[in-house]
Amino acid sequence: MPIFRTRTSRRAVAALSAASVLLCAATPPAQATDTGEVAAFLQEAMNELRFEQVLDLAPPTSPQARTLADVVDKDAKTAADYARLFAAADPKPIVQQPQLDVTVLELDRRGRPVSSGTVLMSPQYPRGIAVPVDQNFHTDQVRYRQWDDAGWYANQGKGTIDIVPGRENAPIDFMLPYPASVLKLMVTFGVLRLVDKGEIKLDDTYAYQPTTLSSLCGGPTSNTIGAYMDASITSSSNAASCALVKLLHDRGAVDELNQTFQDLGLETMQLKNTNPANGGRWSNPVTMSSLDTAKLLALVNGVHGTAWTAPNGSPVTGEVLSSASRQVFKKLLDEQGFNDMLSTANRCGSTYPAAGIPQRVASRWVAADGTVTVEGNKFGQDVRPCNQQAQVTFGHKTGWVGNSGADAGIVRSLPGKAGRHYVVVAFTNLGTQYVDANRPATEPGIYPVAFTEKLAQLGSAIDRYEAAWYARRNVN
Numbered sequence: 391m392p393i394f395r396t397r398t399s400r401r402a403v404a405a406l407s408a409a410s411v412l413l414c415a416a417t418p419p420a421q422a423t424d425t426g427e428v429a430a431f432l433q434e435a436m437n438e439l440r441f442e443q444v445l446d447l448a449p450p451t452s453p454q455a456r457t458l459a460d461v462v463d464k465d466a467k468t469a470a471d472y473a474r475l476f477a478a479a480d481p482k483p484i485v486q487q488p489q490l491d492v493t494v495l496e497l498d499r500r501g502r503p504v505s506s507g508t509v510l511m512s513p514q515y516p517r518g519i520a521v522p523v524d525q526n527f528h529t530d531q532v533r534y535r536q537w538d539d540a541g542w543y544a545n546q547g548k549g550t551i552d553i554v555p556g557r558e559n560a561p562i563d564f565m566l567p568y569p570a571s572v573l574k575l576m577v578t579f580g581v582l583r584l585v586d587k588g589e590i591k592l593d594d595t596y597a598y599q600p601t602t603l604s605s606l607c608g609g610p611t612s613n614t615i616g617a618y619m620d621a622s623i624t625s626s627s628n629a630a631s632c633a634l635v636k637l638l639h640d641r642g643a644v645d646e647l648n649q650t651f652q653d654l655g656l657e658t659m660q661l662k663n664t665n666p667a668n669g670g671r672w673s674n675p676v677t678m679s680s681l682d683t684a685k686l687l688a689l690v691n692g693v694h695g696t697a698w699t700a701p702n703g704s705p706v707t708g709e710v711l712s713s714a715s716r717q718v719f720k721k722l723l724d725e726q727g728f729n730d731m732l733s734t735a736n737r738c739g740s741t742y743p744a745a746g747i748p749q750r751v752a753s754r755w756v757a758a759d760g761t762v763t764v765e766g767n768k769f770g771q772d773v774r775p776c777n778q779q780a781q782v783t784f785g786h787k788t789g790w791v792g793n794s795g796a797d798a799g800i801v802r803s804l805p806g807k808a809g810r811h812y813v814v815v816a817f818t819n820l821g822t823q824y825v826d827a828n829r830p831a832t833e834p835g836i837y838p839v840a841f842t843e844k845l846a847q848l849g850s851a852i853d854r855y856e857a858a859w860y861a862r863r864n865v866n
Contacts, residue, residue, distance in 0.1 A: 428494050428859070429507030429520040435851045436511055436518050439844045441488045444824040445481035448792060450543050454479055458823070459539065463606035464791045465571060465628055465672050469767065472792065472822045473838055481825060487516040488820050489547055489567050493680035494852055495527070495687075495813040496859065500694035501708070503527055508681045510564045513547035519562060526655060526698035527685055533560040534658050537568045537674045539793060542819060553677050554657050566658065567817040569678040570789030571626045572796040575686065576661045576678070577634050578619055578722070580647040582715040585615075589641060592616035592718070598633035600668035607632035607670045616718075623722040623787060624752075625765045635661075635669030654689075654710065655700050656682040680815040683798050687813045690719045691800045723785030723799060725752040727764035731788050731797040731841050732816060732849030736762045736769040738776035742830055743839055746846030747801060747814075747853045749784035750777050767837040781807045782853065792823040795841050801853065808857040816845065 448454035454475055467475075490511040498504050508521040510532070523529045534557065535549025542565065549565035552558075584590045597612045608629045615637070621630035638644050644661060651659040659682050663675035688697060689708050696705040708716065729735045733747040736755075751773045755762045760772030786799020798815040822840050832838040 426507070426520065428496060428505060428855075429509055431855050432492055432494060432507050432509040432852070433518040433520055435848060435855075436490060436492065436509055439847055441490065441511070441818075441820065441842070441844055442484060442486075442516070443827070444484050444488065444820060444842050444844070445827055446484045446824055447476040447479040447481050448823045449480075449482040450485065452480070454823075458792050461539075461673075463604055463670050463672055464568060464674075464794070465789075466604070466606040467791065469822075469838055469840065473832070476822075484824060485543065486513040486547065487511060488824070489542065489565065489818060490518075490820075491564070491567060491680040491817040492848070493684040493813075493815045494856070495684040496856070497688065497691070497811045497813065499811065501688065501692045501811075502694060503685075503688055503697060506681070506684070510562065512564060514563065521562065521681065523681070527681070528655050528698070529681065530557070531560055532562040532564055533557040534677075534679060535563070535565040536677060537565055537794075537819075539674070541565070542793070553660065566677055566679055567796070567819045568674055568791065568794040569676065569683075569817055570791050570794040570796045570821070571628075571631075572678060572683065572787050572789040572798050572817070573661065573672065573676050574622050574626070574631050574789075575683065575787055575798065576647070576651075576659060577631055577638065578623060578719060579686065579690070579711070580638050580643055580661070581615065581619060581634050582711055582719060583647070583650070584638075584641060584643060586712045586715055590615060590637075592619070596633060596637055598636060598669075600632070600636065602665070602667045604632075604665070604668050604670040606672065607668045619718075620722060620725075624725045624754075625727045626787075626789070627765070632669035635664050636666065637669075639664070639666035639669065650710075651682075653700060653702070654685075654706055655698065656686055658682045659686065678817070680798075680817050683815045683817075684813040687798060687800055687815070690716055690723075691813070692716055720785055720800070723787060724783055725754055726784075726786050726788070726799075727752070727755050727762070728788045729784070730839070731790075731795060731845050732786070732799075732814060732852075733784050733797075734843075734846045735773060735776055735780070736771070737839075738771045738773040740771055742828065743841075743843030744846045744850065746849035747784050748776070748779070748781040748850070749801075750780035750782070750804065764837075768835055770833065770836045780804060781857070782810065790821045790840050792821050793819045794821045795819075795845060797845070797849075801856070803857075803860075809860040810853065810856040811860065812856050814849070814852055816848065818845070820845065
């Protein structure tokens, strides 16, 4: 197979055309910024990475594709399951431009959004397209569609089910990739809202008693709500997450959660169609856009004053969660174990995949020899040298299935390092099903690389850009 090599541009990019202008926050902005600059950078970087060069391990009509079709619980397969499924695969070039939805939301020192860029890429937009937003970092210019596994191949990446009503005439038409385990951000937000209302406590014991079983969720368990939440975010436990989803159903809180997202202006965020009997059935009706996810994380991060104005005209602030709940949420994100998409710090020093966001790995996963093991998943590289050279913390959540890769988090500079403060979110259909032509074989006993290294290269490029932006703008 040929080896494809890519590079990422570092040069500054001129502002976009007026049709793609991205306005600064108006309530109140920390300072003026150049409209469209980050979106223009993103579009160029995504183009130069040539995502269309990846190979497909489950091309249409292959036995692997048939096995992956019509899945009820999309997150049920493990890394080992996929390794077995793809062991005999005959990789082929991807049939069309991949689907990507990427947002960078730039923050000032007080956490206030000051500028943003969102770029969508698909068979309809093979060179990418920037999403216009208003002063509330909101867009009505995209007709967002629900992900359709078969429809991506059959309908050139065009969805058929609208997520937000009344967008039939929007100029941009885009099918959102399935968010995979990043959906656990919505679940955690919902549970912490119940904590803030006094309905539950994190040290309460919850007996998870599913009335029907699923391969995703497993059988009955009992643990504290806080322990379930920790496992859900830091090691991406599906069983723990099912327990929390069922808890939300038990409390009648799922519909209220979805309405809360609407009220906050996060209209693409929908935890829909999950099964009240067991908390499972994670499938395509669960939706999140990168822009709305970035805004949610900005609220979790904490905002001094108004972040944006809600659809009903009321100010949206970080107080949608209490200060205590925000701290819990951020601590869990900072202790993420799977640093393997926009960041690849768990594989420090590897020749493959490329280095991503230069984050510090949480010490709870690092053994005496410096290697990382997350719930039995061994990464095998000594991360201590990279931790010593780390530039940032990256409080984030990753997720993957065969045709979904997702990473969403908050980046903050470490003391003494070049300043940056931003949220980055990437959703794509480039999950474990897609590989680079130059990917080496996985060593026995080592957790396999889950994504194309182009996503790590994108993460690295974004972080370099943001460090330069922060210094150039003298953000206060």
